[in-house]
Amino acid sequence: MPDFLRKFIGLLLIFAAVGVASCQALVASCSSPANALPTVSAPLR
Amino acid sequence: MGRFLLLAGAVLASSVALILFLKWKIQTMAERYRLPSGQLPxxxxxxxxxxxxxxxxxxxxxxxxxxxxxxxxxxxxxxxxxxxxxxxxxxxxxxxxxxxxxxxxxxxxxxxxxxxxxxxxxxxxxxxxxxxxxxxxxxxxxxxxxxxxxxxxxxxxxxxRVTDGYGVDTTDQVLEALAQAERSIVAIEQAGRDIRNAELNDRLRRIAKLARDILKLLEEDPRDLRRARKFLNVYLDGAQKVTEGYAKTHARVAAPDLDDNFRRVLVTIEEVFQEQQQKLLETDITDLDVQIEVLATQLKREGVI
Structure with missing residues (x-):
């Protein structure tokens, strides 16, 4: 395999694995419901 | 309230740790920038x-x-x-x-x-x-x-690996000698930073560069190491001790006689290093001459020329 092709595939794999996992972790932490934030319940009628 | 304090404490502790890390990193990079090789990280x-x-x-x-x-x-x-x-x-x-x-x-x-x-x-x-x-x-x-x-x-x-003329592996000895010499050069450079004199600093920089060039020649042809033993053990070591001693004394007292003496020593060291470099280059030329002579004789004997 030519050297540049090997490096290119390696770079693609790194972006696909490390980059995607990192971004998904960020999205997951932003989208999941917060535990610490105080919640205001609606007044009972 | 307790959770808020805990959160604030954690944020504060991580910020302090980050700031300390960045400060250490910047200092290390600054040290690296001071290296004479002038290479960026x-x-x-x-x-x-x-x-x-x-x-x-x-x-x-x-x-x-x-x-x-x-x-x-x-x-x-x-x-x-x-x-x-x-x-x-x-x-x-x-x-x-x-x-x-x-x-x-x-x-x-x-x-x-x-x-x-x-x-x-x-x-x-x-x-x-x-x-x-x-x-x-x-x-x-x-x-x-x-x-x-x-x-x-x-x-x-x-x-x-490298072997000497008798086929004995001398890799470790050569690497140790080169590492020791490199340590001496670094010590000379570090001592030079404490000396507040532009002319002497220039001389020390030239000496360090010459010493590195000699080490490069020795690495290219480790057989020269035997010939350069005196340079490594006597001159380089001596230059390190003199420079360190001068840097310490120079910081405490101002003595013009001492400055002149140190300048003279540096001139001598520079000359010796130049001679050493020249000798190593001449040895290479002599070796090449001998090889060419041998090849020419062989070609003549075989009737090629």
């Missing part, structure tokens, strides 16, 4: 420091939102990423040094270890941070490991 392996930054942000968000599970996952993942990136960078720098040198030992397998840690970090982040199934997370880790291998390659596994 290499950018090798920087990608692996940048790509996992969203994991750090995810850890911060998890901390702010009080999610313990994702916080542990992201923090562990980022810690592993950072350790892996540091090891990988160290491995890449060792490989560069190995490629540059003509004689070298097998470097530690930092690249392989770094790649392994990055693979593990990816799996941990995908599992605990992003919430994937462990099997999928393992696939993420394997992909990262394979990517590291393909992009950065494995560590060198063969030592660059």
């Amino acid at each position: 290499s950018a090798k392996g920087v990608l692996m420091f940048l790509l996992p930054l969203p994991v750090l942000a995810a850890a911060a968000v998890s901390l702010a939102r009080g999610q313990l599970g994702p916080l542990i996952g992201d923090a562990a993942g980022y810690g592993l990423f950072l350790s892996g990136a540091l090891l990988l960078r160290r491995g890449l720098l060792s490989e560069g040094e190995y490629d540059r040198r003509r004689i070298a030992k097998v470097p530690w397998p930092f690249k392989t270890l770094g790649g392994g840690l990055i693979g593990l970090a990816t799996a941990v982040t995908a599992w605990l941070g992003a919430g994937h199934h462990p099997a999928i997370a393992a696939a993420f880790g394997l992909a990262a490991l394979l990517g590291c291998y393909l992009n950065y390659g494995f560590d060198p596994r063969v030592a660059k």
Whole structure:
């Protein structure tokens, strides 16, 4: 395999694995419901 | 209130740790910039420091939102990423040094270890941070490991050895002598930084450059090491001691006689180093002359010329 092709595939794999996992972790932490934030319940009628 | 204080304390502690780390890093870089080689710090392996930054942000968000599970996952993942990136960078720098040198030992397998840690970090982040199934997370880790291998390659596994005229392996002796000489040059440069005199500093810089050129010649042809033994053991060592002694005294008292004496010593050292370099170059020329003579005789004998 030519050297540049090997490096290119390696770079693609790194972006696909490390980059995607990192971004998904960020999205997951932003989208999941917060535990610490105080919640205001609606007044009972 | 208690939780808020805990959160504020954690943020404060991590900010202080980050500031201390950055301060240390900047100081180290400043030291490196002062090196006479004038080389900028290499950018090798920087990608692996940048790509996992969203994991750090995810850890911060998890901390702010009080999610313990994702916080542990992201923090562990980022810690592993950072350790892996540091090891990988160290491995890449060792490989560069190995490629540059003509004689070298097998470097530690930092690249392989770094790649392994990055693979593990990816799996941990995908599992605990992003919430994937462990099997999928393992696939993420394997992909990262394979990517590291393909992009950065494995560590060198063969030592660059050298033998003397009798076929005895002298790699360790040569490397030890060169390392010792390099330490002396670095000590001369460090002592030179304490001397506040532009002319003397220039002389010391020239001496250090000459010494490095001589070491390069010795590395290219380690047979010269025997001839240069006096240079390494007497002159270089002497230059180091004199420079360090002058730097210490110069800082405490101002003595013009001492300055003149030191200047004279530096002139002598510079001349000796130039002579040594010339001798080594002449030896190479003599060796080449002999080789050409032998080849010409052989060709004549065989009737080619």
